[in-house]
Amino acid sequence: MSEQPGEPLLEVRDLTVHHGQLRALDRVSLRVFPGEVYAIIGANGAGKSTLLRTIAGLHRPTEGSIRYDGRDMTRVRPERRATGGIAMVLEGRRLFGSLTVEENLQVGATYARQGPWTIERVYELFGWMRERRTQRAAQLSGGEQQSVAIGRALVANPRVLLLDELSLGLAPVVVQRIYAMMQQILASGLTVLLVEQDVSQALRVASHIQCLLEGRTTLEGRPSEVTAAQVEAAYFGLPPGRHGGAGSPSQGGPGGSGGMGNPPRSRGGLGGIVPPGETEREPLWSGSTTSSRGS
């Protein structure tokens, strides 16, 4: 974290959110810097969606603050956050079912900021969309709806894109295709904060991850700096010190990683462990952290 330059684009401090009497988030903090892909992982009920929705303005926090681009946003209405550059893709797609694909995008573009994303460019990103643009959104498949929902958020030209459980209810092949778009989305200057149920998927795409368990942060760091065992422990809330640190049998060295004994590396994969059968792979986010975005 120490090499991060400048100010965070999005900063959440000690956020506590209640749903009625249930405490969904308990003093959660995070900082997202420009150009990052920041992934939130965790089990059911961990508060991941609540965190994203509160940042988007759909819930009022009981305590804590949200700062965006240096300004306090904690009490700002959701539509003002949207026009200010925070776009969210809700869990379950939530398209305007009776509107066509194109109309959905047009609504998204109604209060768009200046920027590279237009409806045309969204059509180019998702090749199939132009032909089907007059079809009613409710008639699309889950994966297609997900693409339209992302497109609807993109045409507003946000600076921060919040993605809530992209993979939910979608076939793995479809999920892969959608995440493959991520590089192009980032290349246009966006910062992404996403919630992902599939831990491995999150680790593949993220430059930074945070694990929540029952409303609290149990782990935070870069995928290259955390071990799979730490992730598991954070996910299930296991006692600390278990399998943690170097020298545990599941990390690097002989006997781990399915018996292939790959030596730990400094980047890529999880804690230096490359899954057996695969060559070292660059994480999807391969950009530098010294981002000087012009757009």
Next chain:
Amino acid sequence: MTSPLLELDQVTKRFGRVVIAEKLSLSVGAGDTVGIVGPNGAGKTSLFGLISGDLSPDAGGICFAGRTVTRLNPAARCRLGIGRTYQVPRPFADMTVFENLLVAAQQGAGLRRRASYAAAAGALDRVGMSGEANVPAARLGLLQRKRLELARALASGPSLLLLDEVAGGLTDPEVAQLVEIVRGVNAEGIAVIWIEHVVRALTPVVNRLICLAGGAFVGDGDPETVLADPAVREVFLGSEVTASLAGSTLSEDLIPGETS
């Protein structure tokens, strides 16, 4: 060999394109304790809906206590002995705690006046809320609401208790209290099926663990074996993390009393 208390036979349920249950078969005997885990949206609560009668299966049959209940409405199933709690406790807010239980005892268990008072008092005692009998339900805090929810299910005199994510939002000591209550309930001979994402709350109580994902059972057996299964781990953590952890097992840490 006695016939099972609850039997699901090739039950299928879909909501549009989403498959909640795909030819699921399940047998639960009297006095069993079964835990169900699985990722979000996997259909765990819907499974309870199928058992309690809030949902009707598209195909397959459900038998309870020797009777076919597939098309039976929820109230009738409750009277037969299926008790259920809901993820978000919803007591009858304008009534006191005791009155809430009376409704369950009289309608669910079909008891007459004196007997219903005794049953309600008994349920209250089992969950440790005897001192709050006259508190209006709307004034209860979260833990107490969960206890009331449990007591209400107990007051209806069930032989099968369905617990839906009762441990969520509770602190560790509160979870421990809850576990004790459930243990006590099971000791009386009531079968328990417990959906929970706080896995470590389940493991002290259940003698059988099922992992439900994508409408099918990924693992079904004693907790230690199920948690040691890489397929189960993969359901939660994905394929790569699971592959990286091939050297260790989840079960060692989620089951108390075992040393890693």
Next chain:
Amino acid sequence: MVWVNDIIQGILTGGLYALFACGLSLMFGVMKVVNLAHGDLAVIGGYVALGVITVTHIPVLWSFVIVVPVMAVLGYVLQRTVIQAALDRSVLTTLMVTFGLSVVIENALLEFVSANSQSLGVGNAIITRSFSIGSQIQIAYLLVLIFAVAVAVLLGLQYFLSRSKYGRMIRAVADDREAAQLSGVDYRHVFGIAAAIAFGTVALAGIAYGMYSQFAPTTGTDTILLFAFAAVVIGGLGSLWGTLLGGVVLGVAQQIGAQINISDEVLAGYIVFLAVLVLRPQGLTSRRAQS
């Protein structure tokens, strides 16, 4: 041949009913608000027109130029204040609030204008006359005009909703309010626009009714609201053209009922209403059964 005349009269009256109904349908479709003061608002439109005509001596047919915008603004203001506050509590609260609004309006009218029936005179224009087809069919020009206006309003609404930016936003907010907010849409403002449109159409309906018949402070709930309701339900909730179909069915039923027995005119309409509720509650144009 008498029946043919009845059917034609019924169809044309259906245009008037559609004018009543489309505002009600719009408010329910977009915000899930059942505006029980809807009929009274038509009556207010009539009284405002009366006032405007008396003061400015503008011809009756042109009174809408002033009345409609005034009512539209009233609609926006009422929606952003009273109705939104009720909506924020629950949808059922809006029923109570609009009911209360209805009571307030009627009593205020009784207080300030008399309980006597009023009518908007139509002067000597051709409008007062009718033309004949054959010996049995007599059609009033006024009714034809009202029907034409109804069709024009529905066409306009359809165009607005399907093509314009605000129409799109209204449909989006009706589909998914939260998702619309996240696209930067202020749904309260959009609700206000929808209410303004609804109030504008009901003002037109009030003027039309005032020319066609008489109104008094209680006409709103006695007659207009129920007819509008029946037209919406028969035609199908959520369908604009359904309100025309519903209005026509209602009108025809009433005329046929009047043929059978003159005092059964209104009853016949309600019998059809009841039949639709029992046999096909989603209305004639709906494709799916609604809860």
